Amino acid sequence: MTTATPLCVDKNPSACAEIGPDVCTLLIDFAKENCAHQCNVCPTPSVPSVQVSTPSPNGYVLLMKGVTGIGTYPPGVTDLFGLWNSTKTINEFQPGANSLTPNFPGHYKPGLSNNWPSLCLDKVRVSIYKNGVEKAFMLFNATGSDKMSWFTPSRIIDSSWVDLQSTTKQYFAMSQDPDFLREFYASQNADKSKCDSTGWMFISTANRCHMEAEKKPAFYYAPGQTSAHWGYNKPGVGDVFTIQGHSKCPNNVVLPTVNTTGGGCLYKGKLYHQGDNWEDGCDYNCTCDDEQSGHYSCNALCPIYDHLPKLCEVVIPNGQCCGHVECRPDEGGFITAPPNTCFYKGQYYGQDDTWKDDCKYKCECLQANLGFFRCKELCYTWNLPAVCTLNDPKPGKCCKTPYCPPWSGVILTYPPNYKEE
8 A cells, every 4th residue: 555645735824824925034944844835845855955045136145244242153163264264154044144134143154155166256245234234345356266365455346445446555364464363354554563553444353452342253444435543533343244245147046145035125123115215313314225135225314524624524403413514714704515515625526526636536426415425546457468568648648558569469358438547
């Protein structure tokens, strides 16, 4: 007598239906036990299964996440660099571990981080978050790199800071520096005798300086648009550190991605839908960018004024969130900065205005209502073979131009919208 294989059914169909599709991604253990049919997780003993989720439309894959103050690691690992450098994984299948908030009290690293060649990565983004909001980032070109070689200044293609790409860096490495025991450390200088250094970002693993008081690991970043003077300026402090890779794998290759709601953008317990805008007190102005992936973006509600002249200050009227710049050139009174402008080195620029800072940067006023502008290096960085040269700038121009002799056979490939500056 042959016993028929029982059909795959939901043990608790009413609960599965009431919770809806989110039960399959947010309550994984409950779904396996009670909603096997609805979530298509029926047991198949003869074939091993792998837990995956739908790829995020923005193409980013979470490769590692660190949570501030958490000292639990896999055996043989004592810090986040050691976790990244090893083949160990942690909390790979724990619900909520791969969200971009510290709500799950543990670090996260999936097995796919150890299979770099199969990820088809063209970009890697290192970020520090606070309450689910990205506060600082560095974006690297990952093409042709491996797991340990992409974190170099020459591969930086974008960041939160206007001076990161152009400024000389004394220390820039994933591994701990020998003096301060900092990891993923991007430093303009690193004086061995004191804490009076400048830089952009680091993971703190020890209380070597007075500003490193938070429980370890702690995530520090320069809060403005340029490097921070750690000994004098109060650094920004995040609660989550992430490494995310941008995948160009074909659509039929499914990769685990950042944990999402699947039906909106979840922010501090409230669900928003695509296109919704909201304000978080006097801190942020947020938008739900993609409700399927749960991705939202938040910008500072008020402008951040860096390097104001000594005669200027930010004045915040009573009952308002944001201030405006007022400058006192003499005893005759204040001169108020025009509204909806970007302030840069003593000049004011309107929405979408562009300007050049000598032959160093090309800048654009992106959000005049917030005073937010972005500057990038004016000149394109060329990687030329030895037979080619960079000629001096033409009269009235700033940037050197590439030249390859006709006999070399080298065909120059210019970036999109390239023009001589």
